[in-house]
Amino acid sequence: MFMTLISLCFEVHQPIRLKKNFFWEGLPLKEVVPDLREFYFDGSENRRIFERVSDKCYLPANGVILECIKRWDGSDRPFSVAYSLSGVFLEQCKKFRPDVLDSFVRLVDTGRVEVMEQTYYHSLASLYHDKREFHEEVRMHKELIWELFGVVPTTFENTELIYNDEIARTVDGMGYRAIFTEGVVADPNHIYRPPNTDISLLLRNYKLTDDIGFRFSSHNWAEYPLTADKYANWLSATPGQCINIFCDYETFGEHQWVDTGIFEFLRHLPDEVLKHDNLRFATPAEIARQIIPERELSVPNHVSWADLERDTSCWLGNALQQACFIYQNRLEAPVKESRDADFISIWRTLGISDHLYYIFTHGGGPGEVHSYFSPYGIPYDASVTYFSVLCDLHYRLKKKVHLADSPFLFATGVDQFTGELVWSLAGLQEALKTVSIEALQYHSERGDLAFWAETSLAEPDLASKLSKFSKLKGERLRKSLLKAVELALSEAK
Numbered sequence: 475m476f477m478t479l480i481s482l483c484f485e486v487h488q489p490i491r492l493k494k495n496f497f498w499e500g501l502p503l504k505e506v507v508p509d510l511r512e513f514y515f516d517g518s519e520n521r522r523i524f525e526r527v528s529d530k531c532y533l534p535a536n537g538v539i540l541e542c543i544k545r546w547d548g549s550d551r552p553f554s555v556a557y558s559l560s561g562v563f564l565e566q567c568k569k570f571r572p573d574v575l576d577s578f579v580r581l582v583d584t585g586r587v588e589v590m591e592q593t594y595y596h597s598l599a600s601l602y603h604d605k606r607e608f609h610e611e612v613r614m615h616k617e618l619i620w621e622l623f624g625v626v627p628t629t630f631e632n633t634e635l636i637y638n639d640e641i642a643r644t645v646d647g648m649g650y651r652a653i654f655t656e657g658v659v660a661d662p663n664h665i666y667r668p669p670n671t672d673i674s675l676l677l678r679n680y681k682l683t684d685d686i687g688f689r690f691s692s693h694n695w696a697e698y699p700l701t702a703d704k705y706a707n708w709l710s711a712t713p714g715q716c717i718n719i720f721c722d723y724e725t726f727g728e729h730q731w732v733d734t735g736i737f738e739f740l741r742h743l744p745d746e747v748l749k750h751d752n753l754r755f756a757t758p759a760e761i762a763r764q765i766i767p768e769r770e771l772s773v774p775n776h777v778s779w780a781d782l783e784r785d786t787s788c789w790l791g792n793a794l795q796q797a798c799f800i801y802q803n804r805l806e807a808p809v810k811e812s813r814d815a816d817f818i819s820i821w822r823t824l825g826i827s828d829h830l831y832y833i834f835t836h837g838g839g840p841g842e843v844h845s846y847f848s849p850y851g852i853p854y855d856a857s858v859t860y861f862s863v864l865c866d867l868h869y870r871l872k873k874k875v876h877l878a879d880s881p882f883l884f885a886t887g888v889d890q891f892t893g894e895l896v897w898s899l900a901g902l903q904e905a906l907k908t909v910s911i912e913a914l915q916y917h918s919e920r921g922d923l924a925f926w927a928e929t930s931l932a933e934p935d936l937a938s939k940l941s942k943f944s945k946l947k948g949e950r951l952r953k954s955l956l957k958a959v960e961l962a963l964s965e966a967k
Contacts, residue, residue, distance in 0.1 A: 478714060478752055478754075479715065481716065483557070484558070484720070485722055487722075488523070488524055490562055491515065492863055493514065494856075497859055501513065515823070531723065531724050539740075542740075543581070547584070549748075553748075553755050554587065555587055556587065556759075557578070558591075561618050562826060588760075590630065591616060592615060593632070594614040595825050596826055597827055598786075599825065600632055601776070602803055607806060609648070611822070629650065631720075634778045635779040637656070642669075646668070652762035654677075656784050658680065660771050662679040664715050665761065665765045667770050675767070678720040679720075682705075682717065687725045690730050690734060690736060701739070702738075702743045702745070702746040703742075703746045706747045706749065709750070710753055716756070718761075789834075790830070792835050797861070798829070798830060798864065805864065805868060805871065807901075811875055812871060812875045813904075817867075824864065824867070831847065831848075832847070834853055874900075876899035877898045878896075878897055878899075878930040879929075882923070883895045885917075892910065899959060902959055914952060915947060918940075918951055918955070924937040933962055943955060
């Protein structure tokens with residue numbers, strides 16, 4: 475008998491929210507700030523919400539899943555699930571509710587739970603032109619998953635299933651065997667191969683997923699009430715190689731409250747599914763191993779599971795969102811040149827996709843969903859808060875690293891750029907240690923560094939010193955440049 479593989483997957487994420495009155499309370503640009511993270515982020519509100527959702531969703535849902543795994547343990551068709559847990563969710567577990575983390579560890583220890591990979595900060599880093607931050611956040615997430623669970627993920631789920639051919643090639647190059655996206659791009663019940671890759675593409679069955687996530691408690695739905703046996707019958711009658719059910723974990727107990735019967739539905743679902751001889755549960759990794767991709771599938775434009783449009787307009791659909799996204803992205807190089815772990819962590823936390831999600835202005839049904847999750851009254855308040863925090867971070871960066879108005883690009887000749895650039899005096903100090911002598915001599919002879927120091931760094935004294943080195947060569951030039959820059963940095967402090 476042909477067997478359809480059922481994967482039950484959950485995205486588990488909680489954002490780290492900003493102080494929503496940050497601007498209106500006059501906090502930007504304050505000089506004395508003992509703890510910058512506490513200055514920007516609403517610790518008490520983040521704790522309150524995390525503890526509420528832990529009690530309503532995470533602990534009871536984990537309890538039901540563990541009960542189902544144990545009930546079918548030893549069967550020739552065992553019950554299994556998969557989780558995609560953001561790094562910032564796991565951070566909050568450790569900080570606010572270690573018992574929630576322990577409950578996830580117990581689930582993984584059964585051997586019936588797959589842990590998928592994603593970006594640590596549930597960010598839009600995959601949309602940056604420079605993919606180094608994306609690689610770094612994935613590396614951070616991989617290390618955290620190993621530290622907490624002792625497993626190495628092989629399936630990748632990008633933030634909210636954001637995907638296109640380029641992302642598939644990037645993830646394939648990082649060694650992952652499978653990647654998820656939304657099932658609007660093809661028949662979701664088959665496995666595909668992205669062009670020029672060796673990775674398997676799994677598609678979420680959004681209709682069957684949304685029957686649980688959005689329609690479960692709707693009395694206006696023709697199929698209400700949804701019972702486990704009815705749902706299992708639908709799965710059994712669905713043609714295809716696999717059916718990927720992938721929803722927010724907060725569906726259970728938080729979005730669909732306990733009195734809707736959502737936990738009883740989850741508790742009985744494995745039993746009802748396994749009454750059908752043509753169905754069995756499998757993790758995404760198992761599906762990727764067992765099913766050969768049916769055909770090549772190209773997805774040139776970005777898709778996601780967000781809203782009705784199923785693209786990136788959820789985060790980048792208006793000018794306010796785009797401005798904030800660009801601003802946050804432009805701070806990447808200066809932040810990293812600071813070599814300050816707190817600054818880098820804060821900048822990355824400001825890259826959590828939810829900050830842009832709250833600035834959605836299109837209204838209608840999707841607007842109601844955005845408003846439900848947003849801590850702000852209106853999206854314009856969200857944009858004021860987010861942009862003012864970015865401005866405040868920018869201000870502190872300028873002070874800390876002596877930030878330039880524009881970057882300096884190193885070259886060895888006209889249009890012969892080395893690929894190295896710096897945004898600050900601190901960045902210049904580090905770059906001078908490794909940039910080729912050929913490039914240093916080229917710029918010194920032309921007076922480029924002196925010109926940049928005067929016009930972009932607003933450092934006329936440094937510019938004057940740098941202009942005197944035009945005749946120096948080799949390591950003597952490097953040492954002289956470094957000494958001048960180090961002196962300017964010490965004077966700036």
